[in-house]
Amino acid sequence: MTSATRSNSTTFNGFEPTPESIPPPYNELRLKLPSNLPVNYHPLNPLEFLLRAALIYPNKLAVVHPDVKTPAFYTYSVWSRAQRVQNLGYALVKAGLKPGDRIAVIAPNVPMMADVLQGALAARVILTAINTRLTPQEVTYILEHSGSKLILIDSEYLRLIEGTRIPFVVSNDTGNSGDPYERFLSEGRQFSGEKGWSGLEMEADENAPAMLCYTSNGSKGVLTTLRGTYLAALANAFEGQMNANSTYLWILPMFHAAGWTFPWANTFSFTTQITMRSVDYPLIWKHFLHSRVTHYCGAPTVQIGIVNDPAAKHPPQQIRAYIAGAAPTAHLIGSLEKIGIEPIHVYGLTEAGTYGPFTRNYPQESWSSLSLEERSKLIARQGHPFVTAGGMRVVYRAEESPDPNGELVDVPKDGKTMGEIVTRGNIVMKEYFDDVEATKKAFRGGYFGSGDLAVMHPDGSASILDRSKDIIISGGENASSLAIEQELASHPHILEVSVVAREHKKWGERPMAFVTLHPQHASKWKGRHGDFARDLKAHAKERLPGFACPEWVEIVPELPKTSTGKILKAQLRKVVAKL
């Protein structure tokens, strides 16, 4: 692909874009300016990153979809100079959608998904990207709650919308003229009358809604803004030093919190994006080793799958991995670094308030002299807010607040006192869609309450101890399930571990650990689970206070996870409840 990336044509590896995807000469890459904008004010709009990339690097590959029957290779010129995203914008307008209307997309990481994350902004409609792992009932709820007027759907997921009355457009993910989605785009091109980008008006209000992202359980819709998306994307690109020489591999689903704003971090920094329909480790390694991938995102569990794949070895180029969803363990950090992958630990409320990453762990020069284990404890901290975030504090929870008026009060910076992480600023959501009460509750005290319990260290960085609901109250002590997991994970035979509270007659609650074993070591403990439990408890005793040591250890073949690889503690709790 490397040589193709540098080519000067719209044809790659024999792939021909549809005729309607070919831009006309001299197409202006400028949206129609709203009238009465001050000369020195331009509304921040992440769509403009794309237009600019098409202006400056038209022949660079923008979106590559290589691992399907009919692979597709779109340059910035084809993708955006005029055509595919613009065609989609016009197609949505032709479909009768007005600014502020909602549409939905149900698809894995495919070009249509990449298109619509940009094209929705072109038509000024609000996009809700629906998790493909939800049930038809959950999908129906989201479609209804969002009031979606159109669905773009990958043919693999048609069963999720069976019987729907909402109009939909199917993509067979072929890129061929016969594909219904391609016909939809072609109609957009025709409808445009070749007015190009300047036939689509720029949104004058940078605080207008951009995306509508539903939380994991689908109950709340998080509304983001153009300004927030612009500033979050820019910070993501900056933190990973993404630039025109970068190649981004889509491992994280784009439907997950709008891909943590990486669709726009990529266009901001002129990268090439590679899409894959599923998280397929051998395929990931093919791209790491042969497609010059430089950046990707993933939760720790996905990262563990990557480093443990048999194909894993030091790639020829520098790769940076954004890790979020949970703190990476020392073992994971060591495994990534051993093969030359630089971990960037970021933290955000991916589905409940912000735009993906909000803080970053900023490595310090002085850490280089520490052992991996010591260093990993520092890297596991959630760190400091992004430059374009407004601020983060750790404050006493309402029930513990020393302020009688309910004002937020910072906990001391002692690395010990537990409080709640609260955030505000440009990359906090605008509101919960159509839910004034929930929004008001979430914004109590002028900050968004994350529900994450944390301490503030003397250096002003925060460490999450737990989600409120995950804390284990053992003998009156607060035990952080995350801190316990962090220590148990340092046992060399453990692949993954999750700790939840289990009722205990004497102590109220005690920790119970569910673990999966590393394939290399699993055979050693076959039929000897009791011995392993003893071994792990001894390991824990050396590292944790008594109240935090697991009372029970269970070896399981795998842990229950969300589509993005987050461990589902709720399911483990259900298991525990039946014990």
Next chain:
Amino acid sequence: MTSATRSNSTTFNGFEPTPESIPPPYNELRLKLPSNLPVNYHPLNPLEFLLRAALIYPNKLAVVHPDVKTPAFYTYSVWSRAQRVQNLGYALVKAGLKPGDRIAVIAPNVPMMADVLQGALAARVILTAINTRLTPQEVTYILEHSGSKLILIDSEYLRLIEGTRIPFVVSNDTGNSGDPYERFLSEGRQFSGEKGWSGLEMEADENAPAMLCYTSNGSKGVLTTLRGTYLAALANAFEGQMNANSTYLWILPMFHAAGWTFPWANTFSFTTQITMRSVDYPLIWKHFLHSRVTHYCGAPTVQIGIVNDPAAKHPPQQIRAYIAGAAPTAHLIGSLEKIGIEPIHVYGLTEAGTYGPFTRNYPQESWSSLSLEERSKLIARQGHPFVTAGGMRVVYRAEESPDPNGELVDVPKDGKTMGEIVTRGNIVMKEYFDDVEATKKAFRGGYFGSGDLAVMHPDGSASILDRSKDIIISGGENASSLAIEQELASHPHILEVSVVAREHKKWGERPMAFVTLHPQHASKWKGRHGDFARDLKAHAKERLPGFACPEWVEIVPELPKTSTGKILKAQLRKVVAKL
């Protein structure tokens, strides 16, 4: 300095900051939030880059001033965690200044200058940094026009304000407790009552004024905004890939268009800034070779001085040079690249409308196969707008506009048709201070008219041909003095060249070239200026159309320049007028 940069103390090389510069423990790095800000809105404010740098990298050197009798070394902690910038903010408040009031600074690149570019924002006063090369009369005009209520002045320049009735604070540039400027800071600390940053209120309006930069001739004051400065600084940092490992050398005067917003590009990216009182080439090379400098800014003439210094050699680290003020010649680009300095050609209206750089020449992969001369012609283009700029067009000048209603009309993208560069967006000035008429004129048609004449290439990049007033009308043809200079500069014996119009009986005007010779070659032409003129004309004839060839060539010992190294064509025109 390298090891010092990594140290963990506030003392470097024996330098002790004043007691009032030492921060207290646990000082919050948060300005007081204005009430009623929406939870998801945080006003963009470049001052916050500094507070964030102090939070994340308190022990990193922020401002280093090594080449004076009493060298100074300030960490981010000392510079900003609490103290120096914060003290200055309080000192300004104590001096009775209110938000929106103006103050002036007259100083070379010294720590006081670095302080006040941040500290003015802390007190929400508007800073006008005055060019130290102006006459006392010009300085008086600016002080009066701006209504400055306080002056911070380096003792070397006291003669510029002799007899002023405006209160002033003198700095002897010592950093010692006895220095009047240091006493001023100390009073600020006392006045603060240790309320820290949270005793200073954040500006709620991101469109509030930030800096007041007077044009070269001092006649107009360009007012910038917080939002514009934030976005311009961020783009500057991004374009040069500045980061926490970078060291920025202050060669460009900070008083020049607020240092092209690099004071904030530096704090945004956590760099170490080195200040020097004057442009001293041996000193520059000392720092290039021994202080790990990675970035600097300068006009081509300054860059020529750098590459021609006897100490010039390939530094051990990668250096990136932002070049603006005029396009770099092939010879300069070649000379920089030979010693491993990467030129970043940017363009902005440094004193007449924007915030320093506004566009950048974006190198293309395909250029690598071209000859230096061909490549240099492409690098000499002003290129495409920065990501945070709103847009740039090349439009027909009013007198040539095909639109009867005076609407701006783009010239064709043919690389030939000349028009005027117009810009709009977030990094265009707010207004000319106290000059409604001039602002209105500059903003005609909803864009800022730059006065720079240019063509638009098919790839959407612009090339400046000339300032309106520098164009040479020879036999009815428009000859670009810049294009002529670019070609003449390829003569191997020429160090610098400037071309202006001279009256001609037959052709109306013809080009006259003023040149300085490269020291290596000057002796060859001693006493043979006529031969050199013939040689240069022959060189020109091979490269330029007849009407653009210089009719006259004059060798001069040096060219007249502004303080920032821009050649003063106005002075050459005066010489010509007397011929």
